[in-house]
Amino acid sequence: MGGTEKPYYPYSQYLKDTFGFKIYKVTLDAGFSCPNLDGKKGWGGCTFCDETGSSSRAQEKGDTITQQVLKNLERQRKRFKADRFVAYFQSRTNTYASVERLKALYDEAMASHEDIMGLAISTRPDCVDDEKLALISSYQGEGRYISVEYGLQTIHDRSLERVNRCETYKDFIRAYELTQKHKLDHCIHIILGMEGESWEDMMATADRMAELRVKGVKIHMLVAMEKTQVAKNYRKGEWEPMSQETYIQTVCDFIERLHPECVIHRVAGNGHHQHVVAPLWMQRKLAMMNEIEQEFQRRGTRQGSACRSLVVSGL
Ligand code: SF4
Structure with a gap:
């Protein structure tokens, strides 16, 4: 863990430890679809996905990546x-296109402003392959x-189903x-x-994240956003x-079990607050972060305190 006083290793600290300064994400919508929305793998998307309903699509407003x-x-x-x-390719599945198309979009983002010093690409694990990751990797170097950010959500296939x-x-x-x-x-x-976990x-x-020694995790909670199946289930009293x-x-409990060097990108607060149906308390992001820190203080524990991989390896 880097030089942090927080009970977990926050992303902001990781960036300072690695680069010496903070880096901010500029979110982008490159107009990608998703195989779970266009019928290739499914229709209607994940039950919590608000990409078809609530999100505002910059790309549909005609803005190029550079704009x-x-x-x-x-x-x-x-x-x-x-x-x-x-440059943060955030909306939907940002590797869901040919390598040529991806290269054109990533190149445009990298060249769009002199202060852009990298790419963060959010995608589904089943939408990467060797060629696409080789392309993304080719941007590495020169500071x-x-x-790459993967939506895994859970290791349990029954929950994914x-x-x-x-x-x-x-x-x-396979993607990992x-x-x-x-x-x-x-x-x-x-x-x-x-649901059901x-x-x-x-x-x-x-x-499992600790065993795999994943570099970072972003922790969300299941939230009912407008126009999603989860919101319908909530209104019907089924969730x-x-x-x-x-x-x-x-x-x-979750963070205590992670490896101490795993970077925690987020512990609370999901995006698009104006479209949240339930729970409304999740909008108190800063207050939640404070309360999570206070809970760690109360327990006298921190990230890695209950990491089984450390116990097994005797570290
Ligand atoms: S949550 Fe992601 S993977 Fe699921 S349907 Fe929406 S864009 Fe696709």
């Missing part, structure tokens, strides 16, 4: 007094920050091995509170979100 970078970068610069940025993910844990393992082969920085998205199921996901207290306890 999006310039607009969003200036916004970030003013808001955070930021001066270094990564750039290049990272329940949320209509249309991919499996095996797909993730390729990602390691290409020595790419990576972040794994996890959702706590998946027990505390033991969630902790098994944490243990209840975690309470705030349960989430705080669960996220602390």
Whole structure:
């Protein structure tokens, strides 16, 4: 873990440890679809996906990648007094195109502004292959920050099936091995509170992330966004979100089991707050972060305290 006083290794600290300064993400919508939305693997998407309903699509408004970078970068610069940025391909599945098309989009992002110093590419594990990861890897070097983010959510196939993910844990393992082969920085998205998952199921996901020594995780909780199946289930009384207290306890339990060097990209707060149906408390991102830290203080534990991989290896 880097020189942090937090009870976990936050992404901001990792960037400072690695580059000596903070880097801010400039979010982009390159107009990609998703095999779970266009029928290749499924229709309608994951039950929690708000990509068809609530999200505002910059690309549909006609903005090119360069235009999006310039607009969003200036916004970030003013808001955070930021001066270094990564182009973040965030919306839907950002490797779901030919290698030629991907190269054109990634090249455009890298060339769009002199303060862009890398790429973060969010995708599904079943939408990468050797060639695509070789392309992403080719941007590495010269002090750039290049990272791939995978939506895994859980290691349990029955839960993935329940949320209509249309991919499996095996797909993730294949993508993860390729990602390691290409020595790419990576972040794994996890959702706590998946329908039908027990505390033991969630902790098994944490243990597996520790065993695999994943570089980073972004922790979400299952949230009902407008126009999603989860919101319909919530309104019909078929799904209840975690309470705030349960989430705080669960996220602390989860982080205690991770390897101490795993970078924690997020512990609370999901995007698009204006479209949240439930639970509304998840919008209190800063307060939640404080409460999670206080819970660690109360317990006297921190990230890695209950990491089984450390116990097994005798570290
Ligand atoms: S994989 Fe991502 S973009 Fe595709 S349906 Fe699921 S949540 Fe939506």
